[in-house]
Amino acid sequence: MAENGISGGKPTRRAVIAGAAALAAAGPVRAQQAKLDLDAAKKEGKVVIYNNWQPNGIEPLLQRFREANPGIQTEQIRLGSNPLIERFQTEFSAGRNLCDVLVTFPDERIGEGMKKGWMAKWTPPEIANFAPEYNEEDMLFTIQHARECIIWNKAQVRPADAPKEWADLFDPKWKGRVGMNPPWRSVSIQQICAFWEDIGIKDAADKLKANEVRFFEGSGGIIQAVVRGDVRVAELTDLPLNPLLDDGAPIGFVYPKSGTTLSANKAFVAAKAPNPNAAKVFLNWLMTEQGQVHLQTYCGLSVTRKGAPPLSKLPATAELSNVVDGEKILTPERQTAIVDKWRSTFGIR
Template sequence: MHYTRLAAAVLGAFVATGASAQTSTDELYEKAKAEGEVTWYVAQFTTSIAEDIGQDFTNAYPGVNVNVIRATGQVVYSRLAQDLRNGVAQADVFSGSDQTHLISLKEEGNLLQFSPENGPKLRKPYLDFEPDGYWYTTSANPTVMAYNTDLVTAEEAPTNWTGLVDPKWKGKVAMSHPGFSGSTGSWAVLMRRLYGDEFFEQLEANDPLIGRSLSDPPNTLVAGERAIGIGTLATVTRLKNAGNPIEIIYPEDGAKLTLSGTAIPANAPHPNAAQLFVNYLLSERASDLMVTYGLQPMRPEVAPPPGAKAIDEINLASPTQDELINGVQPVIELWRRVFGA
């Protein structure tokens, strides 16, 4: 254990000084095989997608298994934070859903700087997310709205975010909790900027059903438990393509897009497998797989999933990095005050 940790630190320092150019993928694979496994803390994908991605990686690189630890953005980060606090090295790859976590991890010196072969091959808008090489964009999953087509007609369906607080949908709204879900946190920051604190009070008055993860509301809609709600474009697209009675609403006031990056903790016990895995996430093969789940492809070579618009066709509204750093915790506090839990 100590040896690995030491190796990780040395390797980290080595890469950080820029003394080494990128290691070739084959070389990485050899070293990764010796490490045997990679533990992936992930919030960007649902459990089953994450497991499938892990399996596909192992198919591509036999001998390296993926240990998937999936939780919501806040929870997965709190795990990593506890690991660090307790001096435990468990996570090899961290795919959170709240960029502020990555920023503070980087500032605290807890991330490995690395440069995967596929790093520069991403679609244009994803390239500039992190110029220093501490993380790479692995998910661009806009938060949109959705409705159950059995319960709501296309004409009735709201067209922008304020629909959620329209009293006509009282008791019919499905939400997720910013205190658990990282994407919902950044969405709440956006809502606060656009519509102020009253938005949350009105939302509360509408008596929404609040799940913990952003993946929960679309399932609630499909089940007919609620009529309209929020969700990630990917989840809604996937459910829609599977034949469920659900339709996407691209809010006119802008779908929320925050890019989600994947990083490697400086103390990762399997740093080579980790780099190999991140490189895989940035590959065409991974993008092909992601598209089948309704996710946006990271690579320009791969077309967006059917039934969903491509990123550049969507009207987007995104909170800035500063807004996120200063805004997420206060908006969670605001939410808890308003909703009581």
Template sequence: MRKRISRRDVLKGSATIALGAVFASPTCAAAPEPTAITPELVAAAKKDGKLVFYSSMDLPVGEKLGKAFEAAYPGITVQIERSGSERLFQRVAQEFESNIHAADVVNSADASHFIPWKKSGWLMPFVPEDVAKYFPETYRDPDGMAVTTRLWLSSIAYNTNLVKAEDAPKSFADLLDPRWAGKMVKGHPAYSGTIMTTTFQLVRELGWPYLEKLSKQRVMQVQSSTDPPKKLSLGERAVMADGNEYGIVLLKEAGQPVESVYPSEGTPTISGPTGIFASAPHPNAAKLFQAWLHSRETQQFFVDFTAQHSVHTQVTPKPGRRKLSDIKLMKEDPAGVEAMTEEIKTRYARLFRV
């Protein structure tokens, strides 16, 4: 059995990088000049012939993106390696420790992962032209190491066949009502980056006593943030204590009996950055994919298809869906998540006995 590697092991005693809203102020050389998608880049990428994408995106989403990229650039195949973000972090650390460099591009649902990766020199500086023009500075690394590909929320939700709208919980505090004991489902922070970030924000805003009380509610524990919406739609549980809100939106649009609730305390917000590894075996294909992924066309497709959000200023929300500006949000803090990850995993496992 391979040993478990923590972020502390990755940093090897180095001081952590402090982040702002999502990314830090510069710590290395200035970011490289923006790169456009040119015939020369496409030709070089086709010589690579392949791209390996480590991703925390839902597998159908990653596969659809991969097929769209292959259709746009015939001759380049995309290999998707999907896992929960916390497992993905472990895999990357173990591979680098063993001098294995299989991945070209990585997307995580836990923005704090990019802190030790950047500190360790594992990321390649690369700035797509669209990122330089249309992505706010707070959502892109100033040294060009990563950019926020997607934003989404972790909300409460309920099954409309099992819970009346007037009876549904309106806040996180409402989840502590005895009426919901044995009727809730939630994800696990040791597997899911979404749930890790959500748990950090809940601890920061409501404190550990809140989670201690929630743990006594006989909550069904699942792994991925994609699992609670599915359990809800199947009627296996009446209420979702956390999980990805976009899953609820898509299920509702498909006619399933689910409804999102945006808690009065605020809804946890999660960003999913993407970066290229400096050791990428297919570096030109990786650059082309990173530039394509953050183009207006791909970002618009991503928003429409997944019900997540883009910070690309030319992308518009799909009609009929809630805008982020209409929702009270909890503030992101990847540096805070990075500092508390091990504590969250340990205390959560003890409280929920998982």
């Protein structure tokens, strides 16, 4: 379900590590060198962010931005990756430009949008602190990574029964007690479905239907279902996992030794942003040391800035076995085939 709202109020999570660095005054020398205009940003007065961050973490994150940038208010619209991209695409085509900054897990439409003029071309001052591969043509910037994993309710699943591999999701002992995000909703789930095929797991849709899989909307819904005991095990994009583990949730987890997929959470300033200066201030703040710490703390994903601290409860990507960039294995043709197969199997039009 869409979660639309104007941000305001106090952070709801407990106090966390404070960020240290202020905005950098200068960045790398490039033709499109950005000069952040704070006065113009404050005159615009707000920034509208389309995002797919963990719901509970959005307001605390935006509160930190407002504290660091008084005079710039925030509005946000949260949707899953697919409907979020579809919404921006539809608005852009209609000339109805409402979004200033978009943050999402991309599919091929983001690449097409880059060619169609969706994105402002500029160089954030903070980009010098990121590896070159996280900057695509001075338009699209990778700020976080998510990984796919298996989780379970530790109060209901004995250690000896805890899943270890992807194939364990299809074990009949979990019939009616296994959950996941529907593949037609999320690019990251489409990517793990492609990975399952690559490691020899065939007919996953049919097998999970036979196992009476239960679908939930978004990672937050999945992990809450596991905590409540609605399901006992689940496939999860790990964005809500670290914050709940920090809060003591009784959740076990594993990144299977056979491997997993990595999804890049990317951001851009809209070329026709209503508040372009505030948009650049916001996205550049997300890339500062302070912004990256807050992104990681409140939104639960590992960040991409050089030297950023690790997540408190989850292993670094470098420590995982056979991590595959999901974007590289999910071609448009394969994406269509996967979505069509899962929709057909579960009778979804």
